[in-house]
Amino acid sequence: MVDALRDAGRVCSAAVEEAFRAVPRHLFLPGLGLAEAYADEAVAVQFAGGVATSSASQPSMVAIMLEQLDVRPGQRVLEIGAGTGYNAALLARLVGPTGAVTSVDIDEDLIDRAAVHLASAGVDRVELVAGDGALGHAPGAPYDRIVLTVGSDDVRPEWLAQLAPGGRLLLPLAVRGSQLSTAFDLGPDGVLRSHSVRSCAFIRLRGAAASPDANTCLDGIGVALQVPADGPQPDAAAVAGALADPRGHRDCTVPLGSVDVWDGFGLWLALTEPGACRLLAVEPQTALPDDLLPLGAGSGTVGLVAAPGAVPGVAAVVLGGDDRAPLRVRASGPSGDALAERLLATLERWGAVERPGAPDWRFVAVPRGIDVDLPERAAVVDKRHCRLLADLPGRTIV
Numbered sequence: 001m002v003d004a005l006r007d008a009g010r011v012c013s014a015a016v017e018e019a020f021r022a023v024p025r026h027l028f029l030p031g032l033g034l035a036e037a038y039a040d041e042a043v044a045v046q047f048a049g050g051v052a053t054s055s056a057s058q059p060s061m062v063a064i065m066l067e068q069l070d071v072r073p074g075q076r077v078l079e080i081g082a083g084t085g086y087n088a089a090l091l092a093r094l095v096g097p098t099g100a101v102t103s104v105d106i107d108e109d110l111i112d113r114a115a116v117h118l119a120s121a122g123v124d125r126v127e128l129v130a131g132d133g134a135l136g137h138a139p140g141a142p143y144d145r146i147v148l149t150v151g152s153d154d155v156r157p158e159w160l161a162q163l164a165p166g167g168r169l170l171l172p173l174a175v176r177g178s179q180l181s182t183a184f185d186l187g188p189d190g191v192l193r194s195h196s197v198r199s200c201a202f203i204r205l206r207g208a209a210a211s212p213d214a215n216t217c218l219d220g221i222g223v224a225l226q227v228p229a230d231g232p233q234p235d236a237a238a239v240a241g242a243l244a245d246p247r248g249h250r251d252c253t254v255p256l257g258s259v260d261v262w263d264g265f266g267l268w269l270a271l272t273e274p275g276a277c278r279l280l281a282v283e284p285q286t287a288l289p290d291d292l293l294p295l296g297a298g299s300g301t302v303g304l305v306a307a308p309g310a311v312p313g314v315a316a317v318v319l320g321g322d323d324r325a326p327l328r329v330r331a332s333g334p335s336g337d338a339l340a341e342r343l344l345a346t347l348e349r350w351g352a353v354e355r356p357g358a359p360d361w362r363f364v365a366v367p368r369g370i371d372v373d374l375p376e377r378a379a380v381v382d383k384r385h386c387r388l389l390a391d392l393p394g395r396t397i398v
């Protein structure tokens with residue numbers, strides 16, 4: 001597993017490689033065969049209502065995040081999302097005997113199991129805490145590193161208050177429909193500046209920092225609509241009506257593979273266009289023709305939706321089918337053609353700035369209450385506890 005992670009460029013540093021080689025993953029997944037324990041797959045370990053609420057994250061993602069975190073010997077680290085305890089064991093190895101690792105999970109039962117796993121691996125330097133990680137863990141502060149291995153919608157003030165000056169906060173942060181593993185460094189002005197950004201897909205926080213479901217189910221068509229929480233909220237009935245009124249397809253003028261869609265073009269669209277939306281097939285589609293979401297239940301796509309009160313319409317990229325053929329845009333509803341034009345123009349602009357993906361973006365998170373004069377940015381995302389400023393260094397956005 002470690003050879004493969006190194007060959008794939010997921011493990012880069014000698015310290016992370018050594019930690020991976022020293023911590024046996026199978027001890028954190030008792031009952032699983034060795035082949036499964038060392039496959040590059042996430043393993044769900046707890047469910048509620050058929051949905052995974054805890055998992056051992058995919059080793060590739062664990063490695064990417066440990067490289068982003070850049071843990072040094074002797075540091076104090078807080079992990080939020082102890083899960084199986086595997087990542088905590090890797091962190092303990094990285095900080096060494098002079099450092100300290102505290103790992104919090106909201107489920108007492110998971111904490112008890114993580115304690116057994118850590119003991120079986122001979123790791124005795126992790127402090128496990130059952131509690132809501134939204135609050136961090138003040139008794140152990142300040143921390144040089146705080147890492148969430150669970151998705152968050154926001155940057156909580158508690159985490160910032162517990163971060164040492166110059167410390168690093170790494171979290172899977174929701175950014176207009178994308179989830180981005182973002183490593184922020186805390187500046188002397190109290191502002192966080194991203195050091196590196198990667199795509200990810202984590203289970204989301206429960207407890208005080210849980211976010212409401214971002215999806216609006218569109219009646220009768222088995223599709224959920226997702227629009228950024230900080231933008232206008234379109235009328236669901238108008239969107240459903242528009243989707244049931246197809247106005248033809250257009251070919252994408254810029255090559256767009258299905259892998260580019262979410263955190264490549266989709267992120268660009270969400271950050272630069274106010275009407276950006278995501279459409280998700282939530283159940284077997286009965287009323288909707290399969291020329292919108294041909295891959296069926298569980299699939300999704302990105303698009304543009306008319307503003308509330310405007311002439312209804314939707315334009316969406318159609319994913320699936322023949323991968324060699326250019327992707328198409330489906331226009332729907334009375335303003336669908338105009339939106340399709342706009343979507344294609346946005347795609348051209350994305351092509352013109354060399355098709356940026358998640359790692360190309362830089363974010364500045366300004367906590368509420370901090371007044372700093374920062375240059376204008378490409379995009380601004382307003383969250384409850386911070387204002388996120390997004391930029392593409394070295395590229396001119398027109």
Ligand SMILES: C[S@@+](CC[C@H](N)C(=O)[O-])C[C@H]1O[C@@H](n2cnc3c(N)ncnc32)[C@H](O)[C@@H]1O
Pocket residue numbers: 053054055056057080081082083084085086087088104105106107110131132133134149150202203204205206207208209
């Ligand atoms: C992807 S798993 C973490 C994997 C873990 N780091 C490992 O190595 O196995 C996400 C974890 O976050 C926990 N979690 C969810 N909400 C939480 C909260 N508010 N505070 C602390 N932990 C939380 C879940 O119970 C789950 O165990």
